[in-house]
Amino acid sequence: MSSSALRHALAILVLPFAVAVLVPIWLARRFAVSAEFPDSFLGSLGVASGLAALAAGVTLFVASLRRFAGEGQGTLAPWDPPRALVVQGPYRWVRNPMISGVIGVLLGEALTLRSLPHALWALLFAALNLVYIPLVEEPALERRFGDAYRNYCANVPRVLPRLTPWDG
Secondary structure: OOHHHHHHHHHHHHOHHHHHHHHHHHHHHHOOOOOOOOOOHHHHHHHHHHHHHHHHHHHHHHHHHHHHHHOOOOOOOOOOOOOOOOOOHHHHOOOOHHHHHHHHHHHHHHHHHOOHHHHHHHHHHHHHHHHHHHHHHHHHHHHHHHHHHHHHHHHOOOOOOOOOOOOO
């Protein structure tokens, strides 16, 4: 395995894997949450919605991660960030598609399992990122990428995606 692949594997293992797999497993065990087949149409609709959110979240996360590795020449980890500003692919619609993808996964897990503890975890994770990103991540990106990043921020929203892709 190359050093680049090891860097990515470590970053994924430490960050999104812990958030989207290890914590949800712990929650399921701690609160005796189990996957059960729903006994109503509404329950089935919730599970189907959860599976769709999970699939969309994983797709968005993987597409974002590939951009970081290819165009950005870095990882998702704060200790090994991209060396180039990534503004293509899903980054044309929203500045934080990787976080959006992880939130989609967490909401998908909550809906699929029909679990309040998992829903609360998804909300807590979203809230933490809504604080961390503008206070820590964005100022660091502005220092590293300067006017290019400021222009990007002026045109691409942080959380709610644009209706059309930005062609900056």
